Each structure stands twice: as structure tokens, then as C-alpha cells.
Amino acid sequence: MxxxxxxxxxxxxxxxxxxxxxxxxxxxxxxxxxxxxxxxxxxxxxxxxxxxxxxxxxxxxxxxxxxxxxxxxxxxxxxxxxxxxxxxxxxxxxxxGNTISTAEHTMAMLMSLARNIPQAYHQLKQKKWERKKFVGVELKDKTIGIVGFGRIGMEVAQRAKGHRMKVIAYDPFLNKEKADKAGVNHGTLQEVLQQADFLTVHTPLIEATKHLIDKEAIQLMKPGARILNCARGGIIEEDALYDAIKSGKIAGAALDVFEEEPAIDHPLLDLEEVIATPHLGASTVxxxxxxxxxxxxxxxxxxRGGSVKNPVNMPSVSSEMMDKLFPYFQLSERLGAFLSRVVNGTLERVSVYYSGELLDVDTMPLTRIAVKGILQRHIGNRVNDVNAFKTASDKGIVINEQKSTSTKGFTNLVTVEIETDQEKRSIAGTLLNGLGARIVQLDQYSIDVVPEGHLVVIHHTDQPGAIGHVGSLLATHHVNIATMQVGRTNVGGEAVMVLTVDKEVEGDCHEQLTEIDDIKQVQCLTLS
The missing domain is CATH 3.40.50.720 (NAD(P)-binding Rossmann-like Domain)
Incomplete structure (x- = not known):
């Protein structure tokens, strides 16, 4: 029993x-x-x-x-x-289980926001009949911008189309082909912001989506647009939303979630243009x-010994197998995490190649971890070792695993390759005896980088002075360089520079790096 x-x-x-x-x-x-x-x-x-x-x-x-x-x-x-x-x-x-409930609540909030229903009801409860004060807008022919096109985002899109709204969606895993299949328009985040009459967010709350809709994002929106959040508090920067409503830039907002809950005394609740519910998205029978x-x-x-539909943590692995795989767990995950942060476009295929002493080992757990490292950039901790493959499959991403006898001179080698609708990128890593994980190749360039901490990846033309200009600029911003690796294929040609630094490079420093002569691209990432 x-x-x-x-x-x-x-x-x-x-x-x-x-x-x-x-x-x-x-x-x-x-x-x-x-x-x-x-x-x-x-x-x-x-x-x-x-x-x-x-x-x-x-x-x-x-x-x-x-x-x-x-x-x-x-x-x-x-x-x-x-x-x-x-x-x-x-x-x-x-x-x-709460997909339909949350989508329906979003639509209820959308209708209420468009027609000022809660405000009008509140006035009636106070024995006031003020029709002219609550003139609303129709949904027909309006554009709804959906940020996050997972299960809930897709359900919202279908309902919005039923109201004859135009739908434009952005999601890191959504491309034009998938959007066409769903019957919606595909856009970049900027395009969605610029075109939306109503903007609704349906993403997880992770580092990449924290305050995704901030002051700068709101400035891109149409005057008089309206914003909804029935996903997670913190996706929308609440102070920026408050200021935008007060200034008249944003006509109103419908919020089911807040960054800190319960939000009884939140300033947004003092604005009559805001309607809100106490996190009711999943609250249906x-x-x-x-x-x-x-x-x-x-x-x-x-x-009873069967398989489960929605596992969250790592499945059991035999102790013998774990002894062989464990040293590669961190390497595999960080290779995936690194590459996902420098690749452009919508992810379509992930290939992981193993060679050397990994030839005779079941490497599937390592592939799962590499895929998890890739997907976590956009999904966060909702993707894990167990559900990584299913999550990738749900997003239409093909996973491929291969083994090779070619080690390129290393005892062991793990290579992760990502194909998107724009490019193909690869990264290779190994375990050096006594020195731990190392990235030894980025695309066609040979490097030697520890995959941890704050990293800056710079694509540039191999010309005298490039390294000096970078070092000098970082010094003016008090960014200390811990290590620097330069890879090139030929003198004077294309090259890559990978730096590990003591603090995050952002803002003006990042922008000024991109303005240095012969530098073509600067990408900053943090691996923890």
C-alpha cells in the first residue's frame, strides 16, 4: 500500500x-x-x-x-x-492544466480594459450614471501583440482572431513558418511593440524577461496603446508603466500579477485607467x-513503476554511469549556454558530437543537459535535464546526437552546434587533466577559455591595435580583464577575441566597444 x-x-x-x-x-x-x-x-x-x-x-x-x-x-x-x-x-x-483558464482570463481582462467595464460598474455601485465618461474601443481590426507564444499565447491568439483582431506575435522560438501555421503574423519584439494596440505578455519570468517591457520598450509603442499582464509580475517594469499611463502615452493596463504580491497598496491601483485582479489566472474550478x-x-x-508525463528533476542514472558522466555535466551545459547567447535567429536544430573517451558511454544525459543550457536562455528553470527534449520538441527544434573518432588532438571532445533560420554556429570543449572544463573552439577559431563568469566575445578584423583599443576602453570603464584569447584563421582576416572580465560589461561600455574601428560585433554573457 x-x-x-x-x-x-x-x-x-x-x-x-x-x-x-x-x-x-x-x-x-x-x-x-x-x-x-x-x-x-x-x-x-x-x-x-x-x-x-x-x-x-x-x-x-x-x-x-x-x-x-x-x-x-x-x-x-x-x-x-x-x-x-x-x-x-x-x-x-x-x-x-491552467492553459485555458489563463487564456480565458486574459480575454476577460482584454474586453474589460477595452470597454472600461470595472470602472463603469464601480460608478454604478456609487449611484452614478456616467455614460460619456466610459467610452471604450472596439477590438475588431485592432492589433494585439503577443509576447511569448507558448501554449497560453497561442490560445489567446485563437480567441483574439475570433474577435477579428489582427495578431502579431514574438517568441524566441517562433519563426515565420510556425507563425503562418498558427495563422498569426511573426514579428521581432520591436515590431510587436510598434504595431500593438493591445500588448499582452505570456512569458516565464527569467533573467531575460525581467522588466522586458521597460521604459524604452514602452516608448516604442503607439500613443494610446493598452498593456496586459496575466503571466508573471516583473515582466513589465511597473514604475515605467505608471509613468506612461500618467503621461497619457499608455491609455490603460490590465494586470493580474504584480512584482510583489499581495499588491494591496500598489500605486498603479490608484490610477483609474488600470484594472486589476488578485492573481486569478488559474483560479477556475x-x-x-x-x-x-x-x-x-x-x-x-x-x-507503480511506470513513466511520468511531467518530470521536473533529473532521472536516476546508475552509479557506474554517473562516475563517467559527472565530470562532463557542467561542460555540456555551459557549452550550450554560451552558444545560445551568441547565436542569432530562431532555433531550428541542435547537434551534439562526442569523441574520444566518450565513444563507449551513453551520452544522452549530456545531450539533455546541453539542450537545457541552450533553452534556459529563453525559458529559465522551467526547462531541466528531464524535460529538455520534450520542450525542444514542443518548440519544433530537432535534436541530433553523433559520435566520432576525430578528437582533434584532445583526449575527449564535446561539440555543440546550433542551426537557426539565420546561421549555423558551433562550439567545442574538453576536460583538461587537473584544469577542468575548457572551450577550445568557437566556430572555426581555436581558443582556450574557461566557461564561467563574465565573458565578452568580439568579432573583429585582425589588424594591429585592435586588442589595445579594447583594453584601453575597458580600463576607462574600470572593467578589469582576467584573461584574453584571440583566434584567427589567417593574418589580417576575420578573428575572434574572447575576454573574461571581473564585472559585467553593459550600457555605454558595450556601445563604445562596438564603435571601435575593425570591430564588427560585441556580445556579452555571464555563465554561472
Whole structure:
């Protein structure tokens, strides 16, 4: 008999599969104190939570029989993934259950924003009849710009088309072919901002999307445009949005999420042009039932020895295999992360090549990690070692793995190649005895770079003075160079310069580097 502890409130209909299973004892108690949780979980084979229960290392280490933790919802911020993985506990979640709910809430907010429904209702409640004050706009023939074209973004697009809106979408994984198939227009982020009458965001909140819609982005928008956020607080820079509404640049905003919640006293709520809800995107009976059902099935499948639909952390690997693979984990992930930050265009294919002492090893876990390193630039921690391939497949990205006897003089070599709709780029790395991971080739250039910290990649013409100009400019901005590597194929031709520096290069420093004679491209990245 498997004992499943449910420590947060869940839909009873959603956990019906557990309640009806003859080999499962399901115990739901959302009122447990921390001490009671430790006692209860110590006798459980599975733990199911939402966002209330904090599944810390202490909780996991108090559960010697625990095999799986289920999160009934998207994300696993309240679960210590490292502790779960170290203790052999599989973590699963339910990323699909709230798609329809969130898309429908976005449309409800869109209609309410266009027609001033909450404001008008509030006036009526105060016994005021002011029709002229609440003249709205039609959605027909307006352009909705969708930033983030995953499951929810696509559902919003279909509903917007039903209102006869024009749809333009931006997503790092969206190209024209995929957009055409979805029946929407494809644009760059700048094009979406410039064309949108209504802008809605549907991205995860990661480093690349934090304050994605900031003051500069808002300045690109049409006067009188409107902005919606039913995704994650922090994607929109709230101070910039406040100022834009006050100035009249933005006609209004509809917000379901805020950077800090609860947002009872937020200045945006003082503006009558703003409508808001308290993070209700997934708050429907159906969504709560769906996420509970999805996670219940995954928990039962794993307990019974089956495969799960939505795993989050790394699957188990034999100790013998782990001994061989472990030294390459960081190298593979950082090769992918590095290359993803310097490649241009929409990702279409990833190829990973292995040679040398890796020929006789199952390298699939390394390929997963390399793909994870690539995808995390745009998706963040929602992509992991387990779901990397599925995530890539969902985005239409082809994954290829090959082995070769050609080591180019190294004992081992891992090469990652990315093809986009604009270019093909590659990077190769190795493990040097006693010295750790090294990048030894970038495209056709031989280099020797440690893949960590702040890096600056400069493509330039091989001419006297190029290195000196770069060093002098960085010095004026108090940026210290730790190492510098230059690769070239022929004297006076194209070359690449890779620097490791002590702090991030950004703003004026980055712009001034691009203005140096013979420098063609400057790309800055951080690998941690």
C-alpha cells in the first residue's frame, strides 16, 4: 500500500484517481504545522502540494520512504529540487492544466480594459450614471501583440482572431513558418511593440524577461496603446508603466500579477485607467481540477513503476554511469549556454558530437543537459535535464546526437552546434587533466577559455591595435580583464577575441566597444 500525503487544499474531484485507487492510502491535511508535516511525511511514499507547503531539504530528508513529490500547478519554486535529486526523489508538476483558464482570463481582462467595464460598474455601485465618461474601443481590426507564444499565447491568439483582431506575435522560438501555421503574423519584439494596440505578455519570468517591457520598450509603442499582464509580475517594469499611463502615452493596463504580491497598496491601483485582479489566472474550478488530476496520475504512475508525463528533476542514472558522466555535466551545459547567447535567429536544430573517451558511454544525459543550457536562455528553470527534449520538441527544434573518432588532438571532445533560420554556429570543449572544463573552439577559431563568469566575445578584423583599443576602453570603464584569447584563421582576416572580465560589461561600455574601428560585433554573457 502506497501512502500519499496531500498537505495543501486540492480539488477532491482532481485527486479522485488517488482516492479510488486500491493500492493507495491518500491523506489530505492542509493544516499541518511544520513539526506535524515532518512527522507525516516520514511515513509517506509521495507528497503532493500546491504553493502553500514549503518542501525544504529538512522535509525531504525526514522522509526515507519518499519516492515522488507532486506540485499541482506550474513551477516548483516551493520545492528544493537539489535536495530531492540528491535523495533520489522524483519531482513532477502539472504545467498544462491552467492553459485555458489563463487564456480565458486574459480575454476577460482584454474586453474589460477595452470597454472600461470595472470602472463603469464601480460608478454604478456609487449611484452614478456616467455614460460619456466610459467610452471604450472596439477590438475588431485592432492589433494585439503577443509576447511569448507558448501554449497560453497561442490560445489567446485563437480567441483574439475570433474577435477579428489582427495578431502579431514574438517568441524566441517562433519563426515565420510556425507563425503562418498558427495563422498569426511573426514579428521581432520591436515590431510587436510598434504595431500593438493591445500588448499582452505570456512569458516565464527569467533573467531575460525581467522588466522586458521597460521604459524604452514602452516608448516604442503607439500613443494610446493598452498593456496586459496575466503571466508573471516583473515582466513589465511597473514604475515605467505608471509613468506612461500618467503621461497619457499608455491609455490603460490590465494586470493580474504584480512584482510583489499581495499588491494591496500598489500605486498603479490608484490610477483609474488600470484594472486589476488578485492573481486569478488559474483560479477556475476546471483548472484546479485539471492540475490535481494531472499530478495525481503522475504520482500513481511513478509509485507503480511506470513513466511520468511531467518530470521536473533529473532521472536516476546508475552509479557506474554517473562516475563517467559527472565530470562532463557542467561542460555540456555551459557549452550550450554560451552558444545560445551568441547565436542569432530562431532555433531550428541542435547537434551534439562526442569523441574520444566518450565513444563507449551513453551520452544522452549530456545531450539533455546541453539542450537545457541552450533553452534556459529563453525559458529559465522551467526547462531541466528531464524535460529538455520534450520542450525542444514542443518548440519544433530537432535534436541530433553523433559520435566520432576525430578528437582533434584532445583526449575527449564535446561539440555543440546550433542551426537557426539565420546561421549555423558551433562550439567545442574538453576536460583538461587537473584544469577542468575548457572551450577550445568557437566556430572555426581555436581558443582556450574557461566557461564561467563574465565573458565578452568580439568579432573583429585582425589588424594591429585592435586588442589595445579594447583594453584601453575597458580600463576607462574600470572593467578589469582576467584573461584574453584571440583566434584567427589567417593574418589580417576575420578573428575572434574572447575576454573574461571581473564585472559585467553593459550600457555605454558595450556601445563604445562596438564603435571601435575593425570591430564588427560585441556580445556579452555571464555563465554561472
Amino acid at each position: 502506497f501512502r500519499v500525503l496531500i498537505s495543501d487544499p486540492l480539488s477532491e474531484d482532481g485527486i479522485r484517481p488517488l482516492l479510488d485507487a486500491e493500492d493507495v492510502e491518500a491523506v489530505m491535511d492542509p493544516s499541518l504545522s511544520h513539526e506535524e508535516l515532518l512527522e507525516a511525511v516520514s511515513k509517506s511514499h509521495a507528497l503532493i502540494v500546491r504553493s502553500q507547503t514549503q518542501v525544504t531539504r529538512e522535509v525531504i530528508e525526514h522522509a526515507p520512504e519518499l519516492k515522488v513529490i507532486g506540485r499541482a500547478g506550474v513551477g516548483v519554486d516551493n520545492i528544493d529540487l537539489d535536495a530531492a535529486t540528491e535523495n533520489g526523489v522524483v519531482v513532477v508538476n502539472a504545467p498544462d 476546471e483548472a484546479q481540477e485539471n492540475v490535481a488530476t494531472d499530478v495525481s496520475f503522475d504520482v500513481m504512475e511513478l509509485l
